[in-house]
Amino acid sequence: MRGLSGKRIILTGGASGIGRATALRLAEEGCIVGIFDLNEAGAVETAASCAGGQAMAFTVDIADRAQVTAAMETFERERGPTDGLANIAGWDTPVAFLDTDDAFWEKVIRINLHGPMMMHHVVVRGMAQRGSGRVVNVASDAGRVGSSGESVYSACKGGIIAFTKTLARELARKGVTLNALCPGPTDTPLFENFTTGTGIGEALARAIPLRRIGQPGDYTGMIAFLLSDDAAYMTGQTISVSGGLTMV
Numbered sequence: 001m002r003g004l005s006g007k008r009i010i011l012t013g014g015a016s017g018i019g020r021a022t023a024l025r026l027a028e029e030g031c032i033v034g035i036f037d038l039n040e041a042g043a044v045e046t047a048a049s050c051a052g053g054q055a056m057a058f059t060v061d062i063a064d065r066a067q068v069t070a071a072m073e074t075f076e077r078e079r080g081p082t083d084g085l086a087n088i089a090g091w092d093t094p095v096a097f098l099d100t101d102d103a104f105w106e107k108v109i110r111i112n113l114h115g116p117m118m119m120h121h122v123v124v125r126g127m128a129q130r131g132s133g134r135v136v137n138v139a140s141d142a143g144r145v146g147s148s149g150e151s152v153y154s155a156c157k158g159g160i161i162a163f164t165k166t167l168a169r170e171l172a173r174k175g176v177t178l179n180a181l182c183p184g185p186t187d188t189p190l191f192e193n194f195t196t197g198t199g200i201g202e203a204l205a206r207a208i209p210l211r212r213i214g215q216p217g218d219y220t221g222m223i224a225f226l227l228s229d230d231a232a233y234m235t236g237q238t239i240s241v242s243g244g245l246t247m248v
Helices: 017-028 040-049 065-079 102-130 151-174 189-195 200-207 220-227
Strands: 008-012 032-037 056-059 084-087 133-138 176-183 238-241
Touching: 008 017, 008 065, 008 102, 017 032, 017 040, 017 084, 017 220, 032 040, 032 065, 040 056, 056 065, 065 102, 084 102, 084 220, 102 133, 102 151, 102 176, 133 151, 133 220, 151 176, 151 238, 176 220, 220 238
Parallel strands: 008 032, 008 084, 032 056, 084 133, 133 176, 176 238
Antiparallel strands: none
C-alpha cells in the first residue's frame, strides 16, 4: 500500500483475532505499531511476532482516559507522532435483550462504544492539530442489519458507524479521514461464545454466499488500504466484508 511504510499506527485489540492479524500485516507494510490491549500477554506476543521489531505493546483499558493518554504519550515519545488509528477491540456474548441487565449493558457499551470514542478524543486530537491522519473503525454488520442476541452490541456498532461519519465531516478540512469496516461472522475467540455446541457456525457458513466463515486475515488488507495513501480520497464510508452475507 502506498505511503504506509514508516507510518506510526496505534491499534486496539491487538492481542488476538482481527487485531493481531492486522498488527502483523501493518508491520509487514513497514508500519511502526503501538498495540493497546487489556490482555498484556497477548499484546506482548503480537508485538514480538511483528516484522521489523518496531511494534510496542501497552496494557490499556481503552475506556480509561488516563491509561490511553499515558500509553499514547509513551508511544509518541519513543516513535514519533501518530499517523493512524485502528480501533479493533471489541467484546460481546449472546444474550436476548430482555434477559440482559444494567451491568451487561455497561460492559458492552464501555468496550464497544465508550472505548473507541475515548481513543478518538485522545489520539485523533493530535492528528487534527498536525493536519493529517487516518482512522479505521472496525464496526460490524450487526450495526447495519441487526443480529439476534446482540442487541446492545448492535446498538454500539451502529453508533460507531454514525460517529465515524459525523467525525469524518468535522475533520475533513483538518486532513483527517475516517472510515468504518464491518466484518461479517469471523472465526475469532469472540465468535466461540456464539458457536460452541450450537451448530450456529455451520449454519452461518451455509448462509454465506462464499460458503465459509471469515478469518482474521480476510480484513487486514482493507484496513491497511484505508490507512494508506491509496485511500486518501475516501472518508465517511462504511464497507462490509462478509463473504456476501450482507449486500447493502
